Amino acid sequence: MDTRTGDREFSNGDFYSGEVKGLLPNGKGKYVWSDGTIYEGDWDEGKISGKGKLMWSSGAKYEGDFSGGYLHGFGTMTSPDESVYSGAWRMNVRHGLGRKEYCNSDLYDGSWKEGLQDGRGSYSWTNGNRYIGIWKNGKMCGRGVMRWANGDLFDGFWLNGFRHGSGVYKFADGCLYFGTWSRGLKDGKGVFYPAGTKYPSLKKWSRSLEYDDTGKFGLSRSSSINVEELRHLSTVTESLSVKSSASGTAKTSGRISNRFPDESWSNSDPPRDFTCYGPLSKSARFSGPGQSERQDKNRIVYEREYMQGVLIRETVTSSVDKSHKIRPPNLPKEVRPRTFMTFLKGEHNYYLMLNLQLGIRYTVGKITPVPRREVRASDFGKKARTVMFFPRDGSNFTPPHKSIDFSWKDYCPMVFRNLREMFKLDAAEYMMSICGDDGLTDFSSPGKSGSIFYLSHDDRFVIKTLKKSELQVLLRMLPRYYKHVGDHENTLITKFFGVHRITLKWGKKVRFVVMGNMFCTELKIHRRYDLKGSSQGRFTEKIKIQEKTTLKDLDLAYEFHMDKLLREALFKQIYLDCSFLESLQIIDYSLLLGLHFRAPGQLNDVLEPPNAISDQESVSSVDVGLTQELSIPPKGLLLVTHEPNSVNTAPGPHIRGSTLRAFSVGEQEVDLILPGTARLRVQLGVNMPAQAHHKLIEDKEESATIELFEVYDVVVYMGIIDILQEYNTKKKVEHKCKSLQYDPMTISVTEPATYSKRFVNFLHKVFPEER
Numbered sequence: 001m002d003t004r005t006g007d008r009e010f011s012n013g014d015f016y017s018g019e020v021k022g023l024l025p026n027g028k029g030k031y032v033w034s035d036g037t038i039y040e041g042d043w044d045e046g047k048i049s050g051k052g053k054l055m056w057s058s059g060a061k062y063e064g065d066f067s068g069g070y071l072h073g074f075g076t077m078t079s080p081d082e083s084v085y086s087g088a089w090r091m092n093v094r095h096g097l098g099r100k101e102y103c104n105s106d107l108y109d110g111s112w113k114e115g116l117q118d119g120r121g122s123y124s125w126t127n128g129n130r131y132i133g134i135w136k137n138g139k140m141c142g143r144g145v146m147r148w149a150n151g152d153l154f155d156g157f158w159l160n161g162f163r164h165g166s167g168v169y170k171f172a173d174g175c176l177y178f179g180t181w182s183r184g185l186k187d188g189k190g191v192f193y194p195a196g197t198k199y200p201s202l203k204k205w206s207r208s209l210e211y212d213d214t215g216k217f218g219l220s221r222s223s224s225i226n227v228e229e230l231r232h233l234s235t236v237t238e239s240l241s242v243k244s245s246a247s248g249t250a251k252t253s254g255r256i257s258n259r260f261p262d263e264s265w266s267n268s269d270p271p272r273d274f275t276c277y278g279p280l281s282k283s284a285r286f287s288g289p290g291q292s293e294r295q296d297k298n299r300i301v302y303e304r305e306y307m308q309g310v311l312i313r314e315t316v317t318s319s320v321d322k323s324h325k326i327r328p329p330n331l332p333k334e335v336r337p338r339t340f341m342t343f344l345k346g347e348h349n350y351y352l353m354l355n356l357q358l359g360i361r362y363t364v365g366k367i368t369p370v371p372r373r374e375v376r377a378s379d380f381g382k383k384a385r386t387v388m389f390f391p392r393d394g395s396n397f398t399p400p401h402k403s404i405d406f407s408w409k410d411y412c413p414m415v416f417r418n419l420r421e422m423f424k425l426d427a428a429e430y431m432m433s434i435c436g437d438d439g440l441t442d443f444s445s446p447g448k449s450g451s452i453f454y455l456s457h458d459d460r461f462v463i464k465t466l467k468k469s470e471l472q473v474l475l476r477m478l479p480r481y482y483k484h485v486g487d488h489e490n491t492l493i494t495k496f497f498g499v500h501r502i503t504l505k506w507g508k509k510v511r512f513v514v515m516g517n518m519f520c521t522e523l524k525i526h527r528r529y530d531l532k533g534s535s536q537g538r539f540t541e542k543i544k545i546q547e548k549t550t551l552k553d554l555d556l557a558y559e560f561h562m563d564k565l566l567r568e569a570l571f572k573q574i575y576l577d578c579s580f581l582e583s584l585q586i587i588d589y590s591l592l593l594g595l596h597f598r599a600p601g602q603l604n605d606v607l608e609p610p611n612a613i614s615d616q617e618s619v620s621s622v623d624v625g626l627t628q629e630l631s632i633p634p635k636g637l638l639l640v641t642h643e644p645n646s647v648n649t650a651p652g653p654h655i656r657g658s659t660l661r662a663f664s665v666g667e668q669e670v671d672l673i674l675p676g677t678a679r680l681r682v683q684l685g686v687n688m689p690a691q692a693h694h695k696l697i698e699d700k701e702e703s704a705t706i707e708l709f710e711v712y713d714v715v716v717y718m719g720i721i722d723i724l725q726e727y728n729t730k731k732k733v734e735h736k737c738k739s740l741q742y743d744p745m746t747i748s749v750t751e752p753a754t755y756s757k758r759f760v761n762f763l764h765k766v767f768p769e770e771r
Contacts (some may be wrong), residue, residue: 192302217578308599354403357435379493386410407503466511470724490657491686518719533762549582558692564663587755588725594717642669688716
């Protein structure tokens with residue numbers, strides 16, 4: 001059918017003038033709606049597609065690409081308030097690279113997703129402040145640099161618009177603070193370098209952002225928007241569905257619907273999310289008048305520790321101390337040579353992680369549809385194995401993959417399937433947590449086993465490599481372990497979710513166990529301890545202590561006072577678990593202890609005044625304005641009656657037990673309230689409140705340390721780990737007893753109770769009974 005030119009006026013007052021094909025606009029044409037909205041540009045069989053210009057009666061206008069009746073491709077939108085967006089669109093929504101200049105002259109230049117800033121981008125405020133880095137859902141989230149107009153600069157991690165994680169704050173006068181933040185407040189250990197002090201280079205920190213010590217920014221080649229380049233990058237999809245109302249109404253009534261976005265868009269103004277708060281005040285630099293700027297700055301630095309913005313500890317040291325080496329964020333720690341599986345580096349490590357994900361996905365997918373039944377003795381036997389070969393090109397049973405060929409063995413699949421259900425884990429969530437697109441993170445072992453650890457992307461699961469002897473111990477103990485965790489839902493013993501083996505094409509065998517991460521919590525874990533009840537070699541050299549270092553018995557400088565019923569429940573389960581381990585001839589287990597400290601409640605006046613806005617600034621929440629400041633509550637935490645609808649009762653990878661009762665709340669089930677932070681369900685080993693009393697320990701090396709407080713509210717996390725070391729010969733017992741400073745004559749192969757007795761006695765000192 002030939003295209004012709006014509007005019008058509010509709011009964012409702014709409015008017016079209018231009019090329020038509022049959023009864024439908026096709027080619028160049030102009031459509032005027034009765035409300036004054038005008039489109040002029042390309043048409044394709046009744047659909048607005050191609051290049052065009054759309055003007056609303058309100059004064060808003062768009063010029064650029066259309067497809068299937070949608071703003072789709074590259075275009076420029078000018079709102080009635082004169083804010084301008086120029087960049088990529090997808091179905092009427094900003095999506096891709098683009099630049100927006102707000103009506104107050106704020107400017108965002110970077111990546112968009114579904115109408116919000118998402119990805120790499122730069123936001124400049126009219127007051128001279130600028131953020132450059134990663135965004136998510138319209139908020140600063142990830143690695144980024146904020147530079148204030150006064151010259152202060154923060155380079156580090158953000159979460160929902162707050163500084164959250166490790167970072168470096170560089171003051172305009174040359175002072176520098178390296179440390180960690182939680183929700184906008186300093187939280188954890190850090191080092192303060194006065195102006196003029198020599199500090200480590202920040203180049204390693206800055207590589208991923210292309211930012212250098214001089215303060216120059218360079219987001220990346222893709223983030224500095226070039227309109228002409230973007231036009232070539234933004235291809236217009238011509239095959240959108242005919243469901244658009246523009247074409248639909250044209251075929252029925254002949255009228256084109258005016259349904260494009262207009263000035264009603266809620267984010268045409270610079271959102272309050274991006275109102276940039278001020279930099280740190282001077283009080284964030286110096287803890288008191290006793291510290292004079294006239295000290296020898298070239299030699300003195302300050303090791304500091306904060307809790308929710310409150311300085312609790314400070315040590316004056318020399319700037320030449322190598323223990324202050326700044327570690328760049330997101331870079332894996334250097335892996336030292338190992339005696340166990342030293343090949344797990346680089347490419348081989350990557351292949352192993354892929355193989356793990358493929359194997360676990362296969363295992364869970366295969367066993368889940370099988371009807372649930374009670375386990376039998378044969379489910380624990382040597383024949384209870386599933387073996388599958390995974391060729392790179394795939395097979396009738398396995399998908400193709402990008403790793404190397406490998407064989408997969410799954411041990412006791414029915415047993416672990418039932419354990420996962422017993423621990424109330426959803427099979428789909430388990431598989432997505434470990435096998436999702438975000439992958440696994442590897443980290444080094446805090447112990448001497450030489451094992452490699454992997455962490456799921458959501459921190460819920462830990463995967464540990466096993467020695468053959470450890471695998472054998474686990475399989476031997478599995479029937480009794482299954483019964484123990486079934487009888488005692490509050491057990492503190494490590495929860496196992498699966499045991500697997502990978503055989504690589506050159507014959508190397510790697511064994512793995514999947515466990516729950518005891519420190520999977522929304523709270524920051526300030527201290528980690530591995531406690532065995534021994535003193536021989538149970539300390540950590542100061543130079544080796546980092547933010548997440550797992551400390552040992554002699555490093556523990558606190559004793560913890562708990563509610564009477566909470567403590568009774570704790571030791572009742574410890575006795576049960578230790579008795580179980582005694583029966584298995586195991587003596588080298590540990591209590592893994594994690595502590596979240598709350599800032600001392602009586603210190604409101606120590607915090608920086610609200611008008612300083614220091615660490616509490618945020619550019620994220622519309623609900624949190626300039627006048628709503630974060631503050632330390634009068635009490636660090638509070639026990640209240642349990643309300644199931646007010647807390648998250650979903651089981652986690654380390655959670656299965658019942659809600660605990662507290663004597664202080666009338667022996668009722670309780671929740672833990674952390675004012676301004678969270679309300680948490682109290683369970684054994686999870687979210688347990690206590691008071692940490694600092695023990696006075698004379699240490700000449702620590703004479704420069706100022707401990708500001710003696711008592712802290714803490715939230716305690718704990719579990720019994722390292723239960724796969726079986727000492728079933730006298731020689732092994734004697735060797736281990738010697739290393740633990742025990743008298744081997746007091747322990748026999750048939751009487752491992754001495755270890756558990758000493759272990760429990762030590763814990764009684766750590767968690768003393770109230771008198």
